[in-house]
Amino acid sequence: MIADVEEIRTYIEERFPQFGINKRRQIIRLLYEIRKREQCHLPDLLHKITEESQNFSRLKSYLLARRFPTLTETERNSCHDLPELDINPESCTTKL
Numbered sequence: 001m002i003a004d005v006e007e008i009r010t011y012i013e014e015r016f017p018q019f020g021i022n023k024r025r026q027i028i029r030l031l032y033e034i035r036k037r038e039q040c041h042l043p044d045l046l047h048k049i050t051e052e053s054q055n056f057s058r059l060k061s062y063l064l065a066r067r068f069p070t071l072t073e074t075e076r077n078s079c080h081d082l083p084e085l086d087i088n089p090e091s092c093t094t095k096l
Helices: 002-015 021-038 042-052 056-067 073-077
Strands: none
Touching (some): 002 021, 021 042, 021 056
């Protein structure tokens, strides 16, 4: 999964250079969590977001709806900032 994070990070930095560091971190985290939750193929997921938009607000709304499908629109809008995704194999209690 660490390779997935690096692949996502590289893709987002190349595809959305206009996004600031905090916006990129939020998108990376949501993509990682969606990938893990849905067990979907990363290329399919990345292709879908490319179709979505280059507008941060629309992209984040789409990803939040996909990551948290049972939340209402109001609840999703309250998810302002997501912390940076930091996966460190040494700190994991279970083997990946």
